Structure formats: C-alpha cells, structure tokens
Amino acid sequence: MSVFLSGAVVMTFELVGSRLLAPFLGSGLVVWTSLIGVVLGALSLGYWLGGVLADSRRDSDSLGLLLMGSGLMIALTSLLSEPIRAWGLPAGRVEVHSLLVSVVLFAPASVLLGCISPYATRLGISGLKEAGRHIGTVYAVSTAGSILGTFAAGFFLIPWLGSTRLLYLVAGVQVLLALPFCARRWMPLLALALVLAALTWQDSRSPEPGLLLDIDTPYSRVRVVRSHDGQGRPLNLLVDSPGGAQAASYLDSDELVFDCLRAFRLVNHILPKPRRALLIGGGGFAWPKDFLGWNPWSQMDVVEIDPTMEEVARQFFRHRPDPRVRVFHEDGRVFLNRRPGPYDVVFLDAFGTSDAIPFQLTTVEALHRVSEALVPRGVVLANLLGAPEGQGAAFIRRQVASYRQVFPRVFLFQVDPGLDKTSLQNLTLLALKDARTPFPQAAANIQPLRVRPDRPLTDDHAPVEWLARHR
CATH class of the missing domain: 1.20.1250 (Growth Hormone; Chain: A;)
Structure with a gap:
C-alpha cells in the first residue's frame, strides 16, 4: 500500500x-x-x-x-x-x-x-x-x-x-x-x-492585498485582483499567468479597459452590419458586451475552454447572460474542426501570454478552418502578443506568414503606435477572405507594419514558445 x-x-x-x-x-x-x-x-x-x-x-x-x-x-x-x-x-x-x-x-x-x-x-x-x-x-x-x-x-x-x-x-x-x-x-x-x-x-494568513479570488480550475489557476487604472478608476483584473492581466472590467461601467479590444471595432468599418460573429477566447467576456452594444442586431458564438471562466466573469467582470450569445466550452481548434458557421467575422483573442500560446490556433491548418467558417467576404481580427522587431519578432513573422498562406490580404497594426517596435506589445492582425474587400478608410491614418516573408506555422512544426523568445 x-x-x-x-x-x-x-x-x-x-x-x-x-x-x-x-x-x-x-x-x-x-x-x-x-x-x-x-x-x-x-x-x-x-x-x-x-x-x-x-x-x-x-x-x-x-x-x-x-x-x-x-x-x-x-x-x-x-x-x-x-x-x-x-x-x-x-x-x-x-x-x-x-x-x-x-x-x-x-x-x-x-x-x-x-x-x-x-x-x-x-x-x-x-x-x-x-x-x-x-x-x-x-x-x-x-x-x-x-x-x-x-x-x-x-x-x-x-x-x-x-x-x-x-x-x-x-x-x-x-x-x-x-x-x-x-x-x-x-x-x-x-x-x-x-x-x-x-x-x-x-x-x-491575511490574503494578498487586493486579491479577490484565487482558485484552481480544470484548465488553469485563476486569480482576480482589485486594482486601478492610470486615472485612479477601480477595476478588477484577471491574472492567470505572468506578464499582465488577461481580462479587466471597471466596477461601474462596461467601458472597455484594454485598447487591444477597442481595435476589434475596426470590423464595423469593413462590415457595416455583421450578423454573426465568432469569438475564440472568452476571458472576462468584455468583447461580446461591447460588440453587441455596437451591433444590437448581431449574434455571437463564444468559445471559452474553461467553464469556470463564465461564472468568474459574472461575479467579477459584469458579464450578464444574453440570448444573442451562445457559449461553447471547448478548445477553439476542436470547435473549428466541427466546421461551424458561416460567420461574418471571427475574432481570435486566446493568446494570453507569449509563454503559453495555444499553437493549435496558429497554424495554416487551423487558419484554413477559420476561413471555411467565414462567409465569402468574411473578416478575421486577431489579438497577438509579440514584438514587431527584436525578441518575439520571430513568432509574429511566422504567424503573419501563416495567415498569408490562407488569406489574400493580411495587415498587422500596433495597438499603441507610440510603443517602441522592439517592446513586447499587443498587435492587431486583420485578414480579409476576399481580395476585393477594400482597406477600411477608418484605418487610413494607421500605418500597417511591414513584415518580411517567413515560413508559415504548421501542425507538424509550430515551436511558438521558442519563436516568442527569438528575433
């Protein structure tokens, strides 16, 4: 025994x-x-x-x-x-x-x-x-x-x-x-x-100052802390890994905290009235609220692998049930393999940190599934974490190359153009399924980043953690 x-x-x-x-x-x-x-x-x-x-x-x-x-x-x-x-x-x-x-x-x-x-x-x-x-x-x-x-x-x-x-x-x-x-x-x-x-x-022992929740779920350790933004407004932050918060919500408002989610609003300048949307990576469920606030006629499917996150979002991030939102608790790639859709737009927001990138969502094979889930003039918007230059640029180049293998038009933007291009930051990737879809006029003043060609990522070879630490 x-x-x-x-x-x-x-x-x-x-x-x-x-x-x-x-x-x-x-x-x-x-x-x-x-x-x-x-x-x-x-x-x-x-x-x-x-x-x-x-x-x-x-x-x-x-x-x-x-x-x-x-x-x-x-x-x-x-x-x-x-x-x-x-x-x-x-x-x-x-x-x-x-x-x-x-x-x-x-x-x-x-x-x-x-x-x-x-x-x-x-x-x-x-x-x-x-x-x-x-x-x-x-x-x-x-x-x-x-x-x-x-x-x-x-x-x-x-x-x-x-x-x-x-x-x-x-x-x-x-x-x-x-x-x-x-x-x-x-x-x-x-x-x-x-x-x-x-x-x-x-x-x-007295809990860590500001700590509201610290639990283990079947998929991760989840910590919610009380903090403040740069103007002193109180908010709740979701921290499930190092390198910053993965979700945030003001205590008194549904206003978006993160600029990387505001960048997703670009979709309305490409598709004036998107009817069906897919979000892979629910997190604190901030983006579904904002998207449906701007597009009350729309419906959104949200894929969040961790069932516990929906309850955490209700308790700490002002998430409320909405008949226009369907939530699927499974891996994003598994969901895509079931060939769902068709969707007008697919949002990818599953890359919490550069040390834990879900490689199965980065490959050419996965992006073919994304393309198949879109209508003919569909749009993809992805929130990436990396650096345009220097350490972390290798992953960004390979990820852009993977999208270019599948989509005829691919653009990459800095969420905050004021940041140095060698610093780790959020980047927004825009992919258009139809080459005739015009570049949005609202983004005319935003200079897309020039990304030199590289090899695409595949299911057989996608060393994303290694790439995220190299130039």
Missing part, C-alpha cells in the same frame, strides 16, 4: 507543481519541460540512493523515515513556494528561471519519493528464487498508483481542493504511511502535527 500510494503522490506532486509555477512563470512548454525534467532527474537520483541505502541497512524503520521525510518535504514545498517563485525573473531567460525554481522547490521531495520503491523492494526480498517477480510486482504497483494519482489529481482533486490544500493532503498521506513502519511512533505523529500546523498557518 505504501508503494502504491507513494506512486500516486509522485504524479499528484508533479501536476500540482505546474499550478504553483503557472501564475509566476506561465504554463508553456518551457515550464513543463523544466518541471518534468527536474522531477525525473530527482526520482532517478532517489532510485539510486534508495538502492544504496537498502543494501547498507535493511529495516522497516528506515522505510518509515523515508515516507515521513517525503511528506515533510512536500509540506515544506508549499511553505516555500511563494517566496521562491517571487524571485525576480531574468528578462528573456525563462528557461533558466523555471529550471532553477523547479530544482529548489521540487527536487528535494522527489528524491525522497524516489527512494521509497527500491527500499521497499529490498525489504520484501528474502531470496533470489522469486526476486524478479517481486521486483516487477513492486514497480507495477507503483506505476498503477501513479496512474491513479494522475487521473485523480487532474480530473478531481486539483479543481476540488486547490493547489495548497492538495499538497498538504498528500504530505499527510505520506506521513501517515510511515506510522506502521516507525519504531518510534511519536515521530510520524509529530510530523503530522507539523503538517497540520503549517496548513493552518497558510490558511489563516
């Missing part, structure tokens, strides 16, 4: 680790690579150390100490997570930072967790006759526990308990597993008391 549950704890610990890192480092490929690599490396070291320890001493008390120690280290991981994650992030070096934070936070507990299986295996071997079968059984049981831990944590425990409480739960499980093995029973009981005391302390 100890081997089975420890296997479950390993995978739960790793999955929760991704949630601990996401608000500060993102949830992209680089962060996952660092986390998985560090945990695997630490487990590997633990397997070796556990084998060495099993050869030098063979008693159940040592197994109990390993179980108890791993539980205490998991609890310590939770205690230290916020101060360690708050280390200053070196600009452009998310690989180094995510690797360093993963080593400090997750390696110690993972080493001790890795020691358990080889040590338990050695305890159960009394002779060589059935050693192979016993070793295979132990590792099969451990793997079965890991499978259970993966599904239980991902499907149920993380959304239900959240990251912090789940860490303390698995820490407590490890400590309790030590109880029958320790000769000094008071030690695991004391360790359990320490775990409970640490949980109580973390739960009783």
